[in-house]
Amino acid sequence: MEQQAVTVYKIGGGIIDDAPELHQFLALLAQAPGPTILVHGGGKGASALMRQLGQEPVLVNGRRVTDAAALDLVVMFYAGKTNKEVVAQLQALGVNALGLSGADGNVIRGQKRPVKEIDYGFVGDLTAASVNHELLLTLLQAGVTPVLCPIIHDGQGQLLNTNADTIASAVAVALAPVLDVTLHYCFEKNGVLRDVNDNNSVIPEIDATHYAELRAQGVIADGMLPKLENAFAALGAGVRRVIIGHALRLGSDVQTVLTT
Numbered sequence: 376m377e378q379q380a381v382t383v384y385k386i387g388g389g390i391i392d393d394a395p396e397l398h399q400f401l402a403l404l405a406q407a408p409g410p411t412i413l414v415h416g417g418g419k420g421a422s423a424l425m426r427q428l429g430q431e432p433v434l435v436n437g438r439r440v441t442d443a444a445a446l447d448l449v450v451m452f453y454a455g456k457t458n459k460e461v462v463a464q465l466q467a468l469g470v471n472a473l474g475l476s477g478a479d480g481n482v483i484r485g486q487k488r489p490v491k492e493i494d495y496g497f498v499g500d501l502t503a504a505s506v507n508h509e510l511l512l513t514l515l516q517a518g519v520t521p522v523l524c525p526i527i528h529d530g531q532g533q534l535l536n537t538n539a540d541t542i543a544s545a546v547a548v549a550l551a552p553v554l555d556v557t558l559h560y561c562f563e564k565n566g567v568l569r570d571v572n573d574n575n576s577v578i579p580e581i582d583a584t585h586y587a588e589l590r591a592q593g594v595i596a597d598g599m600l601p602k603l604e605n606a607f608a609a610l611g612a613g614v615r616r617v618i619i620g621h622a623l624r625l626g627s628d629v630q631t632v633l634t635t
């Protein structure tokens with residue numbers, strides 16, 4: 376029997392921070408075929424808000440060092456303002472969205488990252504096994520679109536900050552045994568670019584060998600490194616398709632498709 380399909384979309388801070396672009400993206404999402412799950416980040420806005428409040432953001436290897444004050448702020452910003460604004464806009468577009476942190480319905484439970492060379496503070500690690508896929512399936516079957524923010528919990532009452540790309544990958548992998556899953560990373564560029572400053576230089580297809588070459592050449596750097604690590608991990612764990620493309624060009628042929 377053919378598996379039911381779902382697409383897990385992830386949007387990051389570049390789009391969330393730009394109100395007209397966010398609205399345009401959500402309007403496209405509302406038209407997208409089939410059941411969807413949306414995972415959002417918002418790192419750029421969180422850093423801007425921290426600076427406004429006199430806190431200096433600290434990021435190591437693309438991950439935010441999250442002390443108690445930073446955790447308060449990101450919980451308010453991701454699980455509060457950002458998540459609820461996205462949900463309200465989706466409702467206005469006729470999508471029955473339900474905003475969730477990992478604590479809500481125990482949808483994602485993880486562990487505080489152990490202190491090694493770096494103490495990341497209240498940052499959570501998670502795997503596909505951390506995801507309550509039964510709840511997500513129930514919501515999808517009820518015609519609800521889950522909207523997940525990057526705040527999870529440890530089951531002991533502690534909230535934890537987590538990278539949104541990792542959440543999207545873990546959710547996609549958790550659903551892969553029962554659904555035909557597409558993982559779609561949406562951001563402000565047309566895909567993985569040969570020249571990061573040239574939006575017309577999209578690499579249409581990348582496999583693991585090609586990725587290693589591009590990485591060694593320095594073509595892929597910064598935030599694209601963890602994104603592609605998460606993306607290949609998802610492909611290797613049963614996710615059917617992984618796409619990286621522009622948030623305002625959903626369904627376009629101009630995008631990067633990852634292959635095994």
Ligand SMILES: Nc1ncnc2c1ncn2[C@@H]1O[C@H](COP(=O)(O)OP(=O)(O)O)[C@@H](O)[C@H]1O
Nearest residue numbers: 387388389562567568571594595596597598599
């Ligand atoms: N080869 C590349 N193609 C596209 N983006 C790249 C590449 N190498 C590095 N990047 C950088 O990675 C960033 C995307 O990662 P990130 O900022 O974490 O995304 P998100 O907005 O989804 O959180 C891009 O804005 C770009 O600056």
Ligand SMILES: CC(=O)N[C@@H](CCC(=O)OP(=O)(O)O)C(=O)O
Nearest residue numbers: 387388416417418438439537539
């Ligand atoms: C632990 C950690 O780094 N959490 C991220 C969560 C937000 C995020 O991932 O946002 P983007 O997708 O917009 O980058 C942070 O606070 O920046």
